[in-house]
Amino acid sequence: MEVGGGVIETWLKKHRMLYIRATKHPLILSIRDGTIDFSSFKRWLGQDYIFVRAFVPFSASVLLKACKESDNSSDMEVILGGMASLNDEIAWFKKEASKWGLELSTIVPQKVNQEYCRFLESLMSPQVEYTVAITAFWAIEAVYQEGFALCLQDGSKTPPELKETCQRWGNDGFGQYCRSLQNIANRHLGKAPPDVVARAEVALLQVLELEVEFWNMSQG
Numbered sequence: 001m002e003v004g005g006g007v008i009e010t011w012l013k014k015h016r017m018l019y020i021r022a023t024k025h026p027l028i029l030s031i032r033d034g035t036i037d038f039s040s041f042k043r044w045l046g047q048d049y050i051f052v053r054a055f056v057p058f059s060a061s062v063l064l065k066a067c068k069e070s071d072n073s074s075d076m077e078v079i080l081g082g083m084a085s086l087n088d089e090i091a092w093f094k095k096e097a098s099k100w101g102l103e104l105s106t107i108v109p110q111k112v113n114q115e116y117c118r119f120l121e122s123l124m125s126p127q128v129e130y131t132v133a134i135t136a137f138w139a140i141e142a143v144y145q146e147g148f149a150l151c152l153q154d155g156s157k158t159p160p161e162l163k164e165t166c167q168r169w170g171n172d173g174f175g176q177y178c179r180s181l182q183n184i185a186n187r188h189l190g191k192a193p194p195d196v197v198a199r200a201e202v203a204l205l206q207v208l209e210l211e212v213e214f215w216n217m218s219q220g
């Protein structure tokens with residue numbers, strides 16, 4: 001439970017407006033207030049399935065970097081735990097898609113999704129430092145955690161059909177996982193040279209921008 005007072009918290013204050021645009025996007029707010037257009041949800045579901053499939057090899061690359069570059073063996077265990085739940089996540093997408101009558105094999109990735117997947121690929125290069133990759137990895141998970149947790153708060157009017165989706169990323173266990181990733185990122189950022197820290201900040205901003213665009217794309 002170390003979270004607080006690290007580089008990440010400084011950045012979240014500095015880039016607060018962008019962080020809010022990513023975590024409290026109108027699409028998320030429309031889930032929370034029950035006004036969501038289900039065609040937007042279906043578009044998001046199909047596109048996110050493609051994204052998550054690209055996220056798996058990125059996660060594997062972060063795991064590899066952790067094994068090679070981290071001084072703490074628990075980093076590997078935290079990342080491995082996240083990867084194990086990605087296996088479950090892919091199965092969930094398939095089940096959810098069939099519930100909504102979506103044929104996943106026919107879905108074509110939209111331009112923003114392609115850009116996001118290309119960004120993940122760029123981070124998979126061995127030249128990208130573990131500190132930069134783990135910062136992006138944390139941000140990608142944290143944005144979903146924060147956004148979907150909002151839809152589970154008391155007083156939210158999330159439609160019953162979407163509760164399971166919100167639980168997937170908004171649950172407390174996933175919240176704890178994101179805090180563990182944040183602690184790892186903070187620990188590495190705290191001892192990284194300034195050029196690496198600067199690249200990690202750029203990666204964070206890229207994630208946040210892409211997340212906003214991903215929601216925009218889903219909204220149609």
Ligand SMILES: Cc1ncc(CN)c(N)n1
Nearest residue numbers: 048051052140141144214
């Ligand atoms: C676009 C996006 N961002 C983040 C997550 C959470 N892994 C996701 N599934 N999709």
